[in-house]
Amino acid sequence: MNAWHKFLLFNAKSVTFRKSFIVPLVILVVGTVGIFIATDHASNKLSMASIVASDITNNQTQKQKFINRQEKVPAALRKRLNAELEIVKNYNHGNWSKAAKNKIIINNEDIKTSRLSGDQDSAKAMQLENITLAYSVKHNAFPNTQDLGVQGFNFLGDFLNIYFPEIILLFLIFMFSPLFIEKYQGQRNMDKLIPRSLAFLDGNRLTTAIIGAAFAYLMIVILVFGIAALTHGIGEFNYPVVLEADKIVSTVSIGVLLIKVIVLQLLSIVVTMALIQLLANVTRNQNLTLLIATGLSLLQAVAPSNFSFMNGILQFLPGTYFNSYQIVNQQLSYTTDNAQLTFGFGLSVLLFYIIILILFNLGYERIIRSRNIV
Structure with missing residues (x-):
């Protein structure tokens, strides 16, 4: 096992055995089951x-x-x-x-x-x-109630639409931010005492966070789909989802929609992890990192529905694509009158921010703080 893999394993253990990781994950799992029970009950009534x-x-x-x-x-x-x-x-x-x-x-x-x-x-x-x-x-497909789907594909779609930006993403921020901030002790970067390049250490931490966050996210996705499928069946991959439009009505199969949603949400997670690392390097303070990361993520996620004056630039904000379900079903494009809010444009924007953030993070200590001894 080479140094990269050893350090990766070390970082993974340092994150997963913390209360800041275990407690939010347990809450997510229990909350998911509770949400399904409530959805199932409401669906029966409606x-x-x-x-x-x-x-x-x-x-x-x-x-x-x-x-x-x-x-x-x-x-x-x-x-x-x-x-x-x-x-x-x-x-x-x-x-x-x-x-x-x-x-x-x-x-x-x-x-x-x-x-x-x-x-x-x-x-x-x-x-x-x-x-x-x-x-x-x-x-002869089960007619799922709108916004209260109980079969695998339908419940997963509703769950990711409603709970990803404000719940899942915020939990991931709290779960993985300690990984980036723990290297600072009293504003001192303890990585400089390790005989490895800062780019190596920061790159390894970011890789650990991305893999861990993606794994936690996909675990929730599988759980959501699984409990619905075991109770009411997996549903129909080709079940139609109506795309928002003024006059021309078109549909997309829920299976295809979910694939695009999950891709955007995974990229959103990568952006968020890279942002946390940047904030940790700049602030060197865990509470401040959490506060800014949470605030920025929430503000960008709610901007499309609350700040109409920003409608013309929403397509350039990575946080806009945290609302991935509403991007893919064209709801945000329709409500904000912004035709560039699409899956394809979202891919480009998120990948651009990922590259920029990673490059900046890897060079931050060497370039910006090069005059600091520790």
Whole structure:
């Protein structure tokens, strides 16, 4: 085993056996299981069968009133009630195709009503829902509730969309920042006492952090997908996700979307680790490093939804691509009116920042602090 691998192993052990690594990781794992349980419960309450259940009771009451008055039951009422009863029956028996087909019938009627009342947003939402329902009709696929997917692919997509920027990334910052700051003792760089180049030592630490953070992230991804798959099945790789647009409606399979999301999120992790190393070298203080790294990451992640004056430059900020799910499904591009917020542009931006940060980190001590003895 050469010096590089020995030091890599040493760094890995120094990180993984710390409470600052173990405690956040345990919280992430337990939290993930808790999130799935809560999602599963909410999904059951908001399934298409549950939604139409209360409407069935109301429509049956209306139907009985017509019968009691010996009046003809309106055809529209009969049609809707029959469709709702078919939804519940087929949904409860796992016949997703027929359940979805009847839900489309109801949605089409509601779309007409919404348009007549001027509620275009509701009409559009139901039109988009019909796209995923049409897939269920054709492939007898389980109709996952929007934002509350419970099958493998769908739950993973919702999880990464909601929890990556503000939760997972912040946990990784706390887990790996000690690796970069521990070399400083009272503002002194103890690496200068080791008979190895500073570039070698810093490069090894960064490699350790990137591998460790990527491993922790992928472990969470596998856990998220696994608990959903074991409970409700893996889902459909080609399940359609509607891309945000004004007029032209298109879709992408959730499997392809997730691959792109994971690629962007892994690159975001690399950028974050390199940023932490830079901040540690500049501040030589753990608390200050954590504060600045957390603040910068959060500010960049929330900028698209909170700072509209920055919409024109969002594509150049690496933190924008922490919202990778919304980049790939074009939601950020649509809401910010910035056509450059794409997967391809994100790859270029993140790779650019990775190269710049790594080069700066490796040369920082030699160039910037070259006059310091220790």
